[in-house]
Amino acid sequence: MVQIRIHGRGGQGVVTAAELIAMAAFADGKISQAFPSFGVERTGAPIEAFARIDNKPIRTREHVYHPDVLIIQDPTLLDSVDVAKGCDNNTLVIINTAKLKKEIKINLPPKNIFNVDATKIALAIIGKNLVNTTILGAFAKATGYVSLNSLEKAIKEKFKDKGESIITKNINAIRQSYKL
């Protein structure tokens, strides 16, 4: 079983990102689960969401305490939240940041850290600083736990009421971050 924990802030689509991972894994033929750790939902407050991927039914409902993959949507969280809690030398970290790898203040092996400037991509392609979809391209590339094709399928399904233009922009942003 692969366990994924996503850190972000209220309003950044943290929960949606977890759901998209689960939907993409399901489209890949896997069994998956996604759920939020809700606080009282306030814009800007630190938020976590979780996803699990497995080849057999997933029964456990506990939060993800020892993630195989850590996704950090907002680098400012590094100053206020112990995002690396429960991570070990095998945890892969996907972080949205404009900084260089050596400048990232996180106490985990640099070889496991994948930095992507998702904000820059999102601003250029989507036109808004909403990185929850964009960063998933880097997640798919770095971990291989979901395919790009299934991620695109998940975006189409999840955003089907938002219109063709938003779907295309999000898919393009994911493709861009997948290249990195």
Add this chain to the structure above:
Amino acid sequence: MKKNKFKSQPSQILEGSHAIALAIKNIRPAVVSAYPITPQTHIVEDLAKFKADGEADFKYVRAESEFTAASIVAGASATGARVYSATSSQGLLLMTEVIFNIAGMRLPVVITCANRGVSAPITIWNDQQDAITIRDTGWIMLFAENHQEAVDQHIMAYKLAENLKLPVMVNIDGFTLTHTYEPVFIPDRKQIKKYLPDYQPAKGQYLDAANPVTLGSFAQPSYYMEIRQDLHNDLMSALDLVNKEYEKYHKQIRHPEQSEGSRGSKTQPDSSPSARLGVRMTIENNGLLEYYGHKHPKIILIAMGSVVGTIKDAVDEINDKIGFPNAVGVLKIKCFRPFPSAAVLQILKNCKYAGVIDKSISLGSIGPLALDVKTAAQGNIKTIIRSFIVGLGGRDVTKNIIKKIIKKIKSVGDGANFIGN
């Protein structure tokens, strides 16, 4: 409507609330009424949207409170219509007066309770205290472990309600199920209709000017007691039907996994010690309960709802460590009212310790499920029964908490044992 809407669907990955809303849409109630409350809201929002989009033909009656919503579905049900509502926590408490009346008038109402703790202090998060509060009202009360069980139980709930003239409440843990995405299969309208025909109450059993009857009339002391006893007796005899309907349902409505082979078929054969000892499997599964584990375990953990999944995983890990003959089994109660005492005793009779894990507390006593298990056991079996309270107000129930319970089961006292972390 598009034709493909009626095609049999494979499994989908859905939010729990959405899965339930889709099932209700396919069950086709005539009247839906609800008042929004977290964490139930997504269910009735989805139903309102189906109605607005022309995908559903029920009447959606907006209410200014839960008391009204319950009264609206009670009234509609009394006229012979299939009805639906959903609520949580304070909403259910506000409904309580009507909840008693619905059972007393023998109305086949089905309500979803997205379980949440109650005030004070204010909490929006999950436990099961809300449902426990209406335990004694005469409703059939089902609890679901996962999305699939929730969907199946809703469909069975209508069959039970309409056949028995008893209301049914399907309980799903708030957030843990309502806000989680996982694979689930939603039977389509045709499949459901074959199992659950359109509701047609017999003459004289509903409000009809051509066949006048009185529902919920005044009862003098010379009759009231017998009427209450009748309700109790009917609820007790529902135990058999819950099992029969469970069998019928699963014979008629096959999940895609049963016919197509399961997903993730690349899985290696399970070579863990507990699997080799044959304790990693469900050996009893019916409408009332499920037992997972070895035939003769030393310890059995008993619980209701979504926490059972976490318990199964924790117990697998413990069994791998210690192995038979100290194996731990898991008993899931699906039907809490009527309480399946005989079936529970059958499972418990040879085990030394039973740990009952409640997500609620009868303040001043012990866990409500533990009370029922102790009552059933008294004088019949020698199993030592302990009460553990977990997960109140949204506290995460971890595998470590379950392991701690197993470790403590021999040494703790007879009262309520709170295990918070």
